[in-house]
Amino acid sequence: MTVPNYLRTPNIPTHRAWNSWAADRYLEMSHLPLGVKVTPVFYAASIGKTTLMGPGADIRLGRHEPDGRLIEASFAHGGTHLDWTYTKPSPFAVAGRWKTTKFGEWGLRYWVVLALSQTDGALWHYDEQTRTAYCTIGPRSVAIKAKHAPLLVTAHETLEDLRGEYETNGYWYLASRGETAKVLALRFNLEEAAENDFTIAIADRKEVAFALVAKPAAQATPSSRGAALDAMADIMGWNTIWDSVNHRPYITCSRNWDLKKFGGFGFWLNDTAINAFIVAQFDADQARENLAMLLSAATPQGNLPCIMTGNDAWVDRTQTPLISFIVWQIFLRTGNRLFIEMAYATLARNNEWIRSVRDGNGNGLLEFGSSDVGQGLYKGTKLAAKDESFMDNSPIHDEARWNAESRTLDSEDVGLNSLVCLDCEMLAHMARALGLSAEAKRHDAHAETMRKKIGTHFWDDNRKIFANRLWSGAFVKSVAPTSFYPLLCGAASKEQTKHLLKHLEDPEVFGGDFGLPSVSRDDPAVHDNVYWRGRIWPILNWLTWNGLERAGEFGAADRLVEKSWRLFGRSWDERRLSPENYHPETGEGLDQPDTDPFYSWSALLPFIAHAKVMSFLPWQGWVLRNEGEDFSVGPVMSPLGSVTVTRRDRTLTLRRGEEAIFTSDKQGRIAGPITTP
Structure with a gap:
């Protein structure tokens, strides 16, 4: 039958x-x-x-x-x-x-x-x-x-x-x-x-x-998780769609996209990885689906493509490697080894590929490029190489030239090198968790070598800031929030960190009411107000916040969170908009036409606001914050399952369902290694 x-x-x-x-x-x-x-x-x-x-x-x-x-x-x-x-x-x-x-x-x-x-x-x-x-x-x-x-x-x-x-x-x-x-x-x-x-x-x-x-059942409305978590869930929910071409669900960058233009589906590498990261706060299975989609696109040569659509595949280029960092944090949050088991081998190949094919002048430091494979639009051009940075029209690329022989730009990028260094470090964590000690040591060695080079090669001692560097040895004039990425990979010294914090707070450089513009405020390009030429981008705030947390600069990290939450609220609270990027002075998202009004990675702004209550960080473990006004947030995913965190009368309580599994009246940060019963 x-x-x-x-x-x-x-x-x-x-x-x-x-x-x-x-x-x-x-x-x-x-x-x-x-x-x-x-x-x-x-x-x-x-x-x-x-x-x-x-x-x-x-x-x-x-x-x-x-x-x-x-x-x-x-x-x-x-x-x-x-x-x-x-x-x-x-x-x-x-x-x-x-x-x-x-x-x-x-x-x-x-x-x-x-x-x-x-x-x-x-x-x-x-x-x-x-x-x-x-x-x-x-x-x-x-x-x-x-x-x-x-x-x-x-x-x-x-x-x-x-x-x-x-x-x-x-x-x-x-x-x-x-x-x-x-x-x-x-x-x-x-x-x-x-x-x-x-x-x-x-x-x-x-x-x-x-x-x-x-006899219908009464409508039951789910209760609020707290403002930040609700915003994250709503942005992920509205952007959850069905890919009818490949018969799979996924979270798109924005359902406002004209999917017909993209041949029925389309996903950018890092944007979709961030969607997996955000939705993991609520549903590990959806996080797995989105990561599986990215990993399935891996190329025979080793890299993960920059973008895949029904009409085009940019296999000649990738994007800055964030996925290992994201996968490791999802593992820390969920305690589920499936994530590192499914991703490690592919991510390790991607890391090896980028270190081997993006060192155009052979000095151990990396540039963006476009390899001679595939038939992707813009292949073999400066524009294609800039696509790898995901900061396509940033002025930090203006002085760079396309080198046809190396198929890279002639500009070593501090952001790229810092994120590849971080990628090596996260791969080492994964390898150790999988019992691959020899591979872990190799990844650690690569990270340490890059860390030392980043700390010296990209430091412009005249301006007291990290900056991109041309093959001629000259520093690129324009600087972006990527100048703070050495904090994220542990490459900045204490003295360098002191100077970076001054730039971060200076209203003439990277300070201001709403966080980090995509180029310093004293750069003429900031007035262009077009995409990566001046506008504030949530991903730049998130990465810089991570760097500040790693460096132990918690006060600066909290101030950036406050600015980011204020920025997000200007569009979200009344209009329920989640703009792709924002005006660097007014904080308005829709003041010009090159901004999607409901972009998924803007959920990173409420994410870092929520992280002031609870976070899972590679360098600090499970972090809870018992401070400020009373609050209740959750349910949200943790290694102990779905939990709720409350603060009442100066006492912090972690609950799984009705059961109180942790209580403390210690004020401030409570951090420790992540363990499960």
């Missing part, structure tokens, strides 16, 4: 199966294994247009748990404003709700449509007696019922047919009435249903599904 394969994606965990997977439809709720889709369509007669609420729509993105158990948004179309909410009473049920908050026209003329479909074309049916729509896929039946029944049910071949009918014939058109279709449209207007609830349920018998939606 053979069992029919009715699950399209059986590898999706049940609790995550229902989610807003479609990048171009913010409010479409779909169940990936069954291929079932519930697509809200909105029609405003005043403008004669429909919308699916995708990128570019007038929408404010609210809460969004990464697993889809809570999704909230507010939006406007044709002058009418609505709030929309999904919750999941169980893995097999969804509760939906809309509420009109402002009418832009008579509610009779504004229509909310729940368009029901299934990826493989399974038919939906409407039962008039129970006012329930349903679809059967294999042994499973999906039912949906609204508190206020639809005023009209229509049948269509495609979603585009439904939209075209509205925009051509208006809402009076009745010829498409039907009870069975590939796309079944449940139509409501706001005169009868200014507010409405609906329930979706899956069962192994149609009658059971009908019974479940007839």
